[in-house]
Amino acid sequence: SFLKLRNFPFHIKLVCSQAAVFFFFFVCLFVCLFSLLQGITESFGAAIHALGASQLTDGVINRSKRMMLDTLGVGLLGTRTAVFNKALKYRITFCRSSSIWGRSDITLPPCYAALVNGIAVHSMDFDDTWHPATHPSGAVLPALLALAETLPSRPSGLDLLLAFNVGIEVQGRLMRFSREAYNIPERFHPPSVVGVMGSAAASAKLLGLSPSQCSHALAIAASSAGAPLANAATQTKPFHIGNAARRGLEAAWLAQMGLEGNPSMLDMDVGLGVYYNDYSPSTMPDCASGAFRWILEDQDVAFKRIPAHLAMHWLVDAALAARGKLQEAAWNFDLSQIQRVTLRVPPSKYINCPFPITEHQARHSFQFNACSALLDGKVTVASFDPAQINRSALKELLSKVEVKTPADNHPSFDKMYCEVQIETAQGESCTARCNTFYGHWRKPLSQEDLVEKFIVNASSVLCTEGVEGVIDVIGNIEKVTECSVLGSYLRMTSNTLEKVYSTGMI
Amino acid sequence: HFYKLQKCPTIKMLRSPTPEETVTASFGKFISKVKPQHLSSVVLHRSKRMVLDSIGVGLIGSTTEVFEMVLQHCKHMYGHDNICSVYGKRGIKLSPTLAAFVNGVATHSMDFDDTWHPATHPSGAVLPGVLALSDMMPASRKPSGLDFLLAFNVGIEIQGRLMRFSNEARNIPKRFHPPTVVGPMGSAAACARLLSLDSSQCSHALAIAASLAGAPMANAATQSKPLHIGNASRLGLEAALLASRGLEASPLVLDAVAGVAGFSAFYEDYKPQPLDSPHDGHAFLLEEQDMGFKRFPAHLGMHWVADAAASVHKLLVGVGPGKISPDQVQDILLRVPLSKYINRPFPESEHEARHSFQFNACSALLDGEVTVQSFTPGAIRRPELHALLSRVRLEHPHDNPANFNLMYGEVQVTLVGGDILKGRCDTFYGHWRNPLTNESLRKKFRNNAEVVLPSAKVERLIEAVDELDRLDDCQDLLSQLQ
Secondary structure: OHHHOOOOOHHHHHHHHHHHHHHHHHHHHHHHHHHHHHOHHHHHHHHHHHOOHHHOOHHHHHHHHHHHHHHHHHHHHHOOOHHHHHHHHHHHHHHOOEEOOOOOOOEEOHHHHHHHHHHHHHOOOOOOEOOOOOOHHHHHHHHHHHHHOOOOOOOOHHHHHHHHHHHHHHHHHHHOOOHHHHOOOOOEOHHHHHHHHHHHHHHHHHHOOOHHHHHHHHHHHHOOOOOEHHHOOOOOHHHHHHHHHHHHHHHHHHHHOOOOOOOOOOOOOOOHHHHOOOOOOOOOOOOOOOOOOOHHHHOOOEOOOOOOOOHHHHHHHHHHHHHHHHHHHOOOOOHHHEEEEEEEOOOOHHHOOOOOOOHHHHOOOHHHHHHHHHHHOOOOHHHHOHHHHOOHHHHHHHOOEEEEOOOOOOOOOOOOOEEEEEEEOOOOEEEEEEOOOOOOOOOOOOHHHHHHHHHHHHOOOEOHHHHHHHHHHHHOHHHOOOOOHHHHHHOOEOHHHHHHHHOOOO | OOOOOOOOHHHHHHOOOOHHHOHHHHHHHHHHHOOHHHOOHHHHHHHHHHHHHHHHHHHHHOOOHHHHHHHHHHHHHHOOOOOEEOOOOOOOEEOHHHHHHHHHHHHHOOOOOOEOOOOOOHHHHHHHHHHHHHHHOOHHHOOOHHHHHHHHHHHHHHHHHHHOOOHHHHOOOOOEOHHHHOHHHHHHHHHHHHOOOOHHHHHHHHHHHHOOOOOEHHHOOOOOHHHHHHHHHHHHHHHHHHHHOOOOOOOOOOOOOOOOOOHHHHOOOOOOOOOOOOOOOOOOHHHHOOOEOOOOOOOHHHHHHHHHHHHHHHHHHHHOOOOOOHHHEEEEEEEOOOOHHHOOOOOOOHHHHOOOHHHHHHHHHHHOOOOHHHHOHHHHOOHHHHHHHOOEEEEOOOOOOOOOOOOOEEEEEEEOOOOEEEEEEOOOOOOOOOOOOHHHHHHHHHHHHOOOOOHHHHHHHHHHHHOHHHOOOOHHHHOOOO
């Protein structure tokens, strides 16, 4: 309409139209900038929320009704198929119940017990880590314990331990099919790729499935594998382990009911190979032959001392060492004298977070863990409380941190190192380096320290009898006649503690 | 000179290794056969340490917020609330997630459900979840038919948008089965919409669903394939419910972030685009790109060769007696796109048969059409069909891309006398370029639904869907399904 300013004097017309053009330009720029700033994920969320019935056109209404009709029809017909009946039969597993660790008042169908217990295991990033990288035990144990409680065959402790090891071994074998797996991940979160396979293998073992059924359990599980790394450092990450446990168990049950998948799932690039850029599978040796050797025999796991991503452990050890050195060198050393902290770490985007806000981000932040160590002289479970994360002293120290990724620092849990350099206002500089933290497979936790970690953790919800019962059962598991006794100890809560945790939440 | 023969996995596969030789079988065998005595003392010791540590961290982890949230979710979802209908199964009700699962499996069980471009099966991933969610809602607060229809369309739209982020998606898939990639996302979006979640929760629902996405193509043409759709529907529903309880995930899951893959993990090339805020001119993709509906229960690619072969059948039957005899046929040449998982010379199961150019062409050549009955065990094992199958050759012309929008199917039959008969199909009836009429669609629905429901219910279903946008209460739809 500014083009129709016919009745105005020419010079004013020109000014008005120029102004209008500039205005239009800035509006466009603003809209572009806004949409750039908004982020694609956000735009999808906004659209899903805001779309209203008024946006449905006749064309769309008509076509979508045809789609619904057709879908209902094929669905109704499909209820006559074998595969449907197997899926329906699957509901039987939901009539059984299994224990929830640390709860005396509730049980759930085994798949969901496996889910929630698996989530618990990975909820604080405190569970074991292997090389090549994954969190092997959390994907397997919750499924096995849940399954064991429902089996009429009442498996022994040794049955449980064997199945557990099958689940670990399969994960280890699968990771060795790809060179990519040896480095800190970038695309798929490893527990979501191999974890579900390990759970399926372990569950199949405990169920006593035939060789063919075991293969199909793996094939079915593969269709449940693979979650993107982007959900690491968020509240959803623990679901990767929970779902691995759950869906592996599901796969084994479905295989038992006769469901079949692709019998060459592990052989094909379009099978498990889809999760890797390079994929070179090899057969598993006959376990009866002399050629078979458990991977766990040669490659131990790392147990964490801190509930944070494994890489943080090198960093914390280095930061504590540097802090110690400074305190020794200058007896009136005070943290406010720190001018700059330089961290030399391996390159990995998802654990490089300069100013974490949530506990999940904090557990995946080189900067946060280094600063916590420097401030407090230790990093513990309590270091990730919201109050601790939000401390102003911590935030101030965070602003002095610089991260460098030297070329010789390889993003692999077998080869990486961390270095912390502290420079003070007085011009002093102190550097410490950690090549192998205490708890790494090259420097394993002593049995005493491992049990101590367990006691501290378990005592947060179990009474003494429960804590000691679990230690006893696991310690002697090869001789335990019925492994489901473990479930009863896991439910021995201290009543007061249970009240504290289950009320006032959500 | 010595040349070392390089190990080539594809060559291994062509040789059809015996079960004992495959990697997968070796794993199966190991799992099944390994015994306690195979556990060494080192392994015993180390694994017990792992078990102990794992339980300990699990116990302390049971005090976390995320754990509590999920526990409530499971209690609520999987208690004894068997409230959701199962298609065609009077007297059986399941929890919402299981109902979505089994109904999704039913929908894809015969590969009879709709197909879109870029390629996926959009409705089966969305409808079961939305139905289950509607069943969950109290009787006084059921969604209206229009709310239901809107949620359904949101689920379809999101899938379409996501597939347009990658050129790879335009072609017949090779790596991940598309319903497993975009299906959970669509289901999550639809359920989030029906639950009226806020924008942030909707984003989180998508992000949670992304961690549940992705299954390899290798399970296509097996009995497990239908679970891809069942799981897409179920897991998307779960993602939305978890988001409604406050679970959070990556706020950048759809965006391209170098070094940390989100939804991009499932594609080789990935260029995401933001979705426009809805406004009164918002064009749903379904407006521009219609849906393909299948006339018989097999992979979409089969429909081209079946139509082409049917036209040759007509020519042959016109010439002589009503039945085709394999003895008349010397050679059958199929000109089809190159796609490994639908190239099966001698399928053995119904699942393989639904994914076999050769099988569908020969069935149509023999019978004049392919129907639900063509895939029964008896039909699959017919000797005259087998005779025809052994005369088939495939060619993959350069102008025939593996793309549902561009491909064609050609059948060339050389008779024993030397005559050559040709049939070609560029667009089968049911493709989005040549859509089924409403009568044809209803006829297909009646044929299907009447196998498990009484006619009265079948007609009421047709009516309810037809009037869906005018129904005050979608209960009218929900109550006719079983």
